[in-house]
Amino acid sequence: MAGQNVMELTDGNFKSEVLDSQTPVLVDFWAEWCQPCKLLGRTIDELASEYQGRVKVGKVDIDRHKQAATDYKINAIPTVMIFKGGELKKKFVGLVPKGQIQDALKEIGG
Numbered sequence: 001m002a003g004q005n006v007m008e009l010t011d012g013n014f015k016s017e018v019l020d021s022q023t024p025v026l027v028d029f030w031a032e033w034c035q036p037c038k039l040l041g042r043t044i045d046e047l048a049s050e051y052q053g054r055v056k057v058g059k060v061d062i063d064r065h066k067q068a069a070t071d072y073k074i075n076a077i078p079t080v081m082i083f084k085g086g087e088l089k090k091k092f093v094g095l096v097p098k099g100q101i102q103d104a105l106k107e108i109g110g
Helices: 014-019 035-050 066-071 098-108
Strands: 006-007 024-029 056-061 079-084 085-095
Touching: 006 014, 014 056, 024 035, 024 066, 035 056, 035 098, 066 079, 079 098
Parallel strands: 006 056, 024 056
Antiparallel strands: 024 079, 079 085
């Protein structure tokens, strides 16, 4: 369940799309059954549109792609992570205000 500017991230493409990316990447770890994830999903879609061309935005369905969730020790959702140069730069757990994510993107040069 992703907006038009949000890519689906999978166990198969996580390395190429996130870790090997030349641009910053915002990753939303979520699940279909998670109500706070759905609420945050609207914010993620808005950010994807606002930062199009500057920041990649993707979503990982933790029920379908367990390896990425395991690798990054996701134990609560929603969890939003921002990567730059293949490194985790920021992590937010829970329903986070849009402005807080925007500040983090600004801070890392997104």
